Amino acid sequence: MENNRKQTLEQISALFASQDLAVLSTQKNNQPYSSLVAFAASSDLAHLYFLTPTTTRKYDHLTANPPVSILVNDSRNQADDIYRAVSVTGTGVAAVVDKAKDKGALELFLKKHPHLKEFASAPTTAFIRIAIHRYYMVSRFQNVVELEITP
Amino acid sequence: MNPVLQSGEFPAAGKDQVGGKAWCLAQISELGISIPKTWCVPCAVYENYITQTRLRDRIFLEINRKPFEQMRWEEIWDIALRIRNQFLTTPLPLDIRKNLSDLIEAYCGEKPLAVRSSAPGEDGSAASFAGLHESFINISGVEDILKHIKLVWASLYSDAALLYRKELGLDIQTSRMAVVIQELIPSDRSGIFFGVNPSDAGESVLEAVYGLNQALVDGDIAPDRWHLSRSSGRIIRHESPVRDRCAVVVPGGVSFTELTADLVQTPPLNDREVRRIWETGKQLETLFGRPQDVEWTFLHDRLIILQSRPITSTGFTDTDEKRTWYLTLHRSYENLQVLHEKITRDLIPEMIAAADRLGSKPLADLSAEDLCREIEERQKIYDHWVSVYWADFIPFAHGIRLFGQVYNDAVTPEDPYEFMALLEKTGLKSMERNQLLENLADMIRSDAGLKTQLENDLAPGPDHPFSHLLDTFIAQFGDLSCTTGSGSECQYGELAVIRLLMEFARRPAAAGSGIPHQRDTAALKERYMASFPAHRREFAEDLLHLGRESYRLRDDDNIYLGRIETRLFEAVQEGQRRLGDPATAKKDRDMLARFPALSAAPAAPKQTDAPAADETAAQRWFRSRQIVGQPAGPGIATGTARLVKNPQDLLSFKQGEILVCQGVDPNMTFVIPLASAVVEERGGMLIHGAIIAREYGLPCITGAPHAMQLIQDGNRITVDGYLGIITSHTKGL
Incomplete structure (x- = not known):
């Protein structure tokens, strides 16, 4: 079981490293909403980070209602995606990070997305951290495993 | 490119389009050797389709449902069956259909034909794919030809081809199949020529039968065989079989007919004809640059070559014996009929007699020396029946496959397992056993006094009807615990059965058989019969009977084998009892202790241990939410997972629990009436758990990889037998 967990975490790490974008799902006043974000993960996979202008619907939602889910997958829009593609959903709680204080996290993010440096520095861009509660990894269409990251 | 090419067009189309068989035939024809009139549906048509x-x-x-490495042979067969059915139920697009029909009509008319595979690479120099793809003979009329073209395409993914996928380089994105259509030659005599004898490089071998060579290829008729000098063609020796039958073309298929008294006495070939075939074989060897395996036929003294391919011993240099054995499970109808007679007329009565004979020997009266001899004898008898099981019973079980294939070909149902409904409820021995258990449970239900007595571990008197029936049960089926594992498991005895009966009795009587199957089998049978022309209905009926017998015996043979195993255990147990008995004389104890079957450590349980049920911190952090296996019994059920790691676990199985195990041993199926669903790591439609679960109408999933590790004992799970998905319930998101 421990091996399975380790192996799954390695697979998730590899997937996150291979993908730049994730689908973020938020909700406010019973209205769900999804958006595409450039993301980065901490090495222990406990946190995911992304940037968003403070004027966006996702920002509005997650500040009003911090529980979110985020999905990363490696599908290629090919028929074989249905079995080949791996998809990981993370659930957790989003929070706005103080860019000036948590420089390490921002550096980690910009190392993966250096072209977003300017975007990150704008005063109207918020840096968001999701503290992951659980991951759900789906492979081969219907094989699903769950991992708890923080209780 | 035309969707149907004439042999003169093959070279221009190229080997990549017409495949190995068509390509070779065109070359043979160019050499001036006769071939049947041949056309080809090139690979491009397959790809379009x-x-x-x-x-x-x-x-x-x-x-890609599961990695092949995690699949058993049976699962691979299931995949091949489903793919074959997809080809059958997927119509040809109108344009493809029209183009093919027009040309087939123009070229072939209503002539009887052979429709054969011709995969690129097949019959080439590197590998020979003999027997992995399908060929059909005596096909006529556009509709039938179109259907069989699809079946040849489907055989690109036959179970044999999937088994050899690595050697074949089978790849859904690139693999293709051309189809050869040949005029069917109503042969007088036919056979196979092997340019080199695989077991003697100095010889060529020629085999010949009267009539079509279909029966020779299927092994249904023994051929005359000539061993020839490979260099000079001189006849070294001629082996004559008992000649009695030959295969002939009949409307809609091939049949056997008796040979005339004259032909029975006469070899199918004279020396001049033997020489002629050897010379042609040599010509083909020169043409293709290596010794050939040549299918030939004579029609009114005209020698015609049906196909030629390079010789490889078994198609491939195969170090995997199991795989080779598996390929031998493809049995013809004829062959299965012979096997059926042997099993029902001889083997099963012999097995029953052997078990009864052993059961009637009073072990307690034997001296230590005689007891050792008895154990040895019983071991020998048991080993003998295990080998019979592999040699005859398992191959016969594959009669289910043959019936399934014929049913699907004839009926083309949407559900490729529809045929199973016609095989079920055929009086399985284990169902009989479970019915007896139910009857005993009924007695407990309706007799409060008996129930209280049993709850307090008090056996009713020997004259009580319950004791009578229990004795009958144990005499017929053993005390269950003995048959569920090694001899050391036998300690439970009668109490084990009683404990299980108390569990049966806890259920309301009517709930015993789960959800009954709703299929109208009479209508299914009518549909099946109606899909055959009148002259083939007798065959259809006989094949259904064979399929049902195959299905029934698949379980029964294990029960009978279990009885013999029990007799062996009883003798071992008696030895162990005497070893542990202080009253046993020292010299007897020494003798027993030296006896290997008694001195060896107890055999390990059949099922390997899964991780302990206790949750460690790490386990809390990882759960398998969904596991995908093969759907093997339709339905959905939610309940507590009960992991059965050892035979003992079965005896504490509770009603409504979901049985999760590596594989249901046929002798363990007595708990299935208590279960609400069955999950097995082992896969395939033919395995026992699946068969019994279907009988009881329980949701069943087989081939669920690592289920014993990923599902935790006591967890709440849902078994979706339609999709083959097991879902573990976890709290919250």
Whole structure:
């Protein structure tokens, strides 16, 4: 079981490293909403980070209602995606990070997305951290495993 | 490119389009050797078909459902069956259909034909794919030809081809199949010529039968065989079989007919004809640059070559014996009929007699020396029946496959397992056993006094009807615990059965058989019979009977084998009892202790241990939410997972629990009436758990990889037998 967990975490790490974008799902006043974000993960996979202008619907939602889910997958829009593609959903709680204080996290993010440096520095861009509660990894269409990251 | 090419067009189309068989035939014809009139449906048509219909994507889904490395042979057969049915139920797009029909009509008319595979690479110099893809003979009329073209395409993914996928380089994205259509030669005599004898490089071998060579290829008729000098063609020796029958073309198929008294006495070939075939074989060897395996036929003294391919011993240099054995499970109808007679007329009565004979020997009266001899004898008898089981019973079980294939070909149902409904409820021995258990449980239900007595571990008197029936049960089926594992498991005895009966009795009587199957089998049978022309209905009926027998015996043979195993255990147990008995004389104890069967450590349980049920911190952090296996019994059920790691676990199985195990041993199926669903790591439609679960109408999933590790004992799970998905319930998101 421990091996399975380790192996799954390695697979998730590899997937996150291979993908730049994730689908973020938020909700406010019973209205769900999804958006595409450039993301980065901490090495222990406990946190995911992304940037968003403070004027966006996702920002509005997650500040009003911090529980979110985020999905990363490696599908290629090919028929074989249905079995080949791996998809990981993370659930957790989003929070706005103080860019000036948590420089390490921002550096980690910009190392993966250096072209977003300017975007990150704008005063109207918020840096968001999701503290992951659980991951759900789906492979081969219907094989699903769950991992708890923080209780 | 035309969708149907004439042999003169093969060279221009190229080997990549017409495949190995068509390509070789064109070359043989150019050499001036006779071949039947031959056409080819090139690979491009196959590709158009699977692309336009999106069948390619569906096949991809099917073959990637699970990694092949995690599959058993049976699961691979299941995949091949489903893919074959997808080809059958996916119509040809109108344009492809029209183009093919027009040319087939123009070229072939209503002539009887052979429709054969011709995969690129097949019959080439590197590998010979003999027997992995399908060929059909005596096919006529556009509709039938179109159907069989699809079946040849489907055989690109036959179970044999999937088994040899690595050697074949089978790849859904690139693999293709051309189809050869040949005029059927109503042969007088036919056979096979092997340019070199695989076991003697100095010899060539020629085999010949009267009539068509179909029966020779299937092994149904023993051929005359000539061993020839490979260099000079001189006859070294001629082996004559008992000649009695030959295969002939009849409307809609091939049949056997008795040979005339004259032909029975006469070899199918004279020396001059033997020489002629050897010379032609040599010509073909020169043409293709290596010794050939040549199918030939004579029609009114005209020698015609049906196909030629390079010789490889078994198609491949195969170090995997199991795989080779598996390929031998493809049995013809004729062959299965012979096997059926042998099993029902001889083997099963012999097994029953052997078990009864052993059961009637009073072990307690034997001296220590005689007891050792008895154990040895019983071990020998048991080993003998195990070998019979592999040699005859398992191959016969594959009669289910043959019936399934014929049913699907004839009926083309949407559900490729529809045929199973016609095989079920055929009086399995284990159902009989479970019915007896139910009757005993009924007695407990309706007799409060008996129930209280049993709850307090008090046996009713020997004259009580319950004791009578229990004795009958134990005499017929053993005390269950003995048959569920090694001899050391036998300690439970009668109490084990009683404990299980108390569990049976806890259920309301009517709930015993789960959800009954709703299929109208009479209508299914009518549909099956109606899909055959009148002259083939007798065959259809006989095949259904064979399929039902195959299905029934698949379980029964294990029960009978279990009885013999029990007799062996009883003798071992008696030895162990005496060893542990202080009253046993020292010299007897020494003798028993030296006896290998008694001195060896107890055998390990059949099932390997899964991780302990206790949750460690790490386990809390990882759960398998969904596991995908093969759907093997339709239905959905939610309940507590009960992992059965050891035979003892079965005896504490509770009503409504979901049985999760590596594989249901046929002798363990007595708990299935208590279960609400069955999950097995082992896969395939033919395995016992699946068969019994279907009998009881329980949801069943087989081939669920690592289920014993991923599902935790006591967890709440849902078994979706329609989709083959097991879902573990976890709290919250």
